[in-house]
Amino acid sequence: SQQGEEDPQALSIQEGENATMNCSYKTSINNLQWYRQNSGRGLVHLILIRSNEREKHSGRLRVTLDTSKKSSSLLITASRAADTASYFCAPTDTGRRALTFGSGTRLQVQP
Amino acid sequence: EAGVAQSPRYKIIEKRQSVAFWCNPISGHATLYWYQQILGQGPKLLIQFQNNGVVDDSQLPKDRFSAERLKGVDSTLKIQPAKLEDSAVYLCASRLTTGKNIQYFGAGTRLSVL
Numbered sequence: 001s002q003q004g005e006e007d008p009q010a011l012s013i014q015e016g017e018n019a020t021m022n023c024s025y026k027t028s029i030n031n032l033q034w035y036r037q038n039s040g041r042g043l044v045h046l047i048l049i050r051s052n053e054r055e056k057h058s059g060r061l062r063v064t065l066d067t068s069k070k071s072s073s074l075l076i077t078a079s080r081a082a083d084t085a086s087y088f089c090a091p092t093d094t095g096r097r098a099l100t101f102g103s104g105t106r107l108q109v110q111p
Numbered sequence: 112e113a114g115v116a117q118s119p120r121y122k123i124i125e126k127r128q129s130v131a132f133w134c135n136p137i138s139g140h141a142t143l144y145w146y147q148q149i150l151g152q153g154p155k156l157l158i159q160f161q162n163n164g165v166v167d168d169s170q171l172p173k174d175r176f177s178a179e180r181l182k183g184v185d186s187t188l189k190i191q192p193a194k195l196e197d198s199a200v201y202l203c204a205s206r207l208t209t210g211k212n213i214q215y216f217g218a219g220t221r222l223s224v225l
Contacts, residue, residue, distance in 0.1 A: 031211070031212075033212075033213065040218070040221075041218050041219075042115070042202055042204070042216030042217050042218050042219050043154065043202070043204075043214075043216045044216070045213045045214065045215070048211055048213060088153050092212055098144050098146075098156040098159050098167065099154075099156075099212070099214060100156070101153030101154050101155075102153050103151065103152050103153050104153050
């Protein structure tokens, strides 16, 4: 699988604000996933968007995908202190292989 | 449904010693992965199993790392001898073989090599 690159590397916001993080990748994909990792924990799957989808929602999460620009964004609305974590994107071009992760975006939500 | 179980949670060893990590995936998940996550980086794949067979071990440092999944369920990852640069979190993940490639991760084992 190819690697996604998350941007920015770090983001600090106040509780209640929205947080936006971006992911870029290099080649064609079947789908793209976002994962969250709280400190000292494993990764947790958040959302999967297929290559033929442009936008997907799950609770306070909104993911967009622009295959022409080879980029995706994750928006967390009305952020909470509990959203403090690292966020990773994982573009996948085949269903059989392992995911490849970038260095992630470290989000700090100040109470 | 129980999640991916890993043990131990923490391990401290001296360089040149050996260490082993254990993983029990979610029941019914035929595909199992071991990742290494160095501080400040994303997880990097070490090895992927399908049942008890190795699918991809191209990034496993085979001179010191070994892994097995003898009965196609739980798995062990071993490092012998450990180096300072092996200090990292070792994550196990599993998934169903069919359907979406959504992986379920354990909490990891944090290894410190002194």
